[in-house]
Amino acid sequence: MSLPAACMDHEMSVVKSAPPHPDPLIEIKDVHFAYDERPILRGLTLNVRKGEVLAVMGGSGSGKTTLLGLIGGRILPNKGKILVDGQNVPKLDRAALYALRTRFGMLFQFGALFTDLSVYDNVAFPYREQTNLPESVIRDLVLLKLQAVGLRGAAGLMPSQLSGGMARRVALARAVALDPMLMLYDEPFTGLDPISTGIVGRLIRRLNDAFGLTSLVVTHDLDASLKIADRVIVLAEGQVYRDLTPDEVGTTSDAFVRQFADGLPDGPVPFHYPAPPLLDQLLGKTVAGPNGGVTP
Amino acid sequence: MKKSKFDLAVGLFVAAGILALVFLALKVGNLTGLETSEGYRVEARFDNIGGLKVRAPVKSAGVVVGRVDSITLDGQSYEAKAILRIDQNYKFSKDTIASILTSGLLGEQYVSLEAGGDSVYLGQGDRISKTQPAMILEKLISQFLFSKASETTGTSK
Amino acid sequence: MNSVIEMIEGLGRSVLNTLARLGLAGRFFVAILMVIGVPLRRFSLLVRELYFSGVRSLLIIVVSGTFVGMVLAIQGYEVLQRFGSAETLGVLVALSLVRELGPVVTALLFAGRAGSAVTAEIGLMQATDQIAAMDMMAVNPIARIISPRFLASVVSMPLLACMFSAAGVFGAYLVGVKLIGIDDGSFWSQMQAGVDFRLDIVNGLIKSFVFGVAVGLIAVFEGYYAPPTAEGVSSATTRTVVTSSLAVLMLDFVLTVWMFRGLNG
16 A cells, blocks of 8 residues: 655646556446436436546536435436446445445545544544554554645644645545545535645545546536546536547537536526516516416 | 543443432332232231222231232122232231221221231131221211210100 | 315325324334444443433433422422321322423423434534445444434433432422421331332333433434434424424323323222
């Protein structure tokens, strides 16, 4: 288990390693998922290759977070297969699912650190729960993991004393504790200042390459993800809308991706919420709105 | 096992709870030897048991020596049959008298045993032959009125 | 006419919702029972929860118990001395406490203090994804977080009820014997003659055990299924207190009928 700690101290640029394995670690085949009658994923098909950093983007409600939940086995699809390292996740029983999850690491949106435990105890948690290692060994492992994210000095603090960026880095250290094969990131850049965003982005890339991980990053932040991703997936209408490399995102003429990339207010995602013609409303006609409500 | 800083507080808490339970059992309740040790059972028949209830005390010279185990009606003699459980430590002669008395004026009723002089003692399953029924208020009043009435008729003669 | 139909529809819907929720609670209860061995084996988990639910409730329970006992003594004396039975005050107070007030009032206070705290804590953990994170780390949150808190409620309740009753008897003693002047000896002797261990004290313990299960389950259930928003957690906390109180009082009725109906036979 080699350590990326030393590289963080000296190298500030992100260097992507050689092209990833062609073999898929995750195969998602024709997955359908609906939440309370509302379809979210309609026949999604996607392969995630070993060793790559895949950015998953899309509008709100496009199913990005749902995708993570499906891969992690927290929600079940209505139809379709989700193969992770050959195992069909929805069909696994509890014991097998838990065994598989020990090989995942997941970073939740705001860290999700256990508020009643210190930073040290949070990172030590996976070791204490899943292994029989003695405390002295765990201590070394925890300190090394914290060193990798630059927070070894904060080991004694409580989560409430950490800033958003620091909390997320501790959560990252906790997530990679058991040397997972797959890392899932749910909006890791949300609410961070530019420095923290840069740090988290670099950590994601470096950990991925140093440990030979596969990383799935769900995010809105285009700039941050373009710097670190090997591939960018755009979700729309419950399917993979576009599958691009970061360079292609900059040059594509596709209207939807363009609106997303350039932050344009209007385009395939409309500016105006559906409404009857303005003239009719100004002239005082009471009209039924398109979604059933009556507007004065 | 990792030492927890809550151990002491919780230990004291549990100890206090058990202490409270013991206090209740001994000082508030009557968890004495009587309830737990088995005694011997004797039978006593009464013309009227009045307000005697199951679990009422059986006393002799005012000291509790047992409990009333059950009360039933004998279908043939129409007498009340009470089974009394008496503590092993106390022996009563075969000619003991069992009466039903009231504690205080309006208190609960209990069985009072007055030992006789017989050298043979009551054993398990024996029957107390001499009994005095409870005093029923209505009967007392009618007795009183009756005797008052006969008194006046007697003097008026 | 339409509004009446709507009312009935609404009523039907809420009945069905309540039933569904009850079913969910039942399944949740079974899930907790299946992993109840975990806090028993990893004792430090249980000890921690016993501290936060039990030890932290000690003060309010003991103080309330003392005051309830004192008030019982005053009110009881006022009524009893009209019939010249003032020296039976001890029995009156002791039986009221041990059979009813001890288990019931303790449960109500516990629901308000510890139950609501547990609901808020678990609800907040849900809202901040801590429970999901634990689940993703392949650690069963029901075993690690829910089960110890439930067990702590079940264990604390009888202990606290005993302390409430003991404090109440002591409070009544202070008022009745020391203040009002009832005879010390008859206060205790009448009490000891009238309070039976098996029938009164043990039944009271059984009651508080049942209440402990009810309040414990309601508190963890409302927290676990609270909507992950600030408003959701807040209303879940309120629901815990209200539902627990109703459940305790209804169970008390059922248990009292079952336990004490034959006493005057």
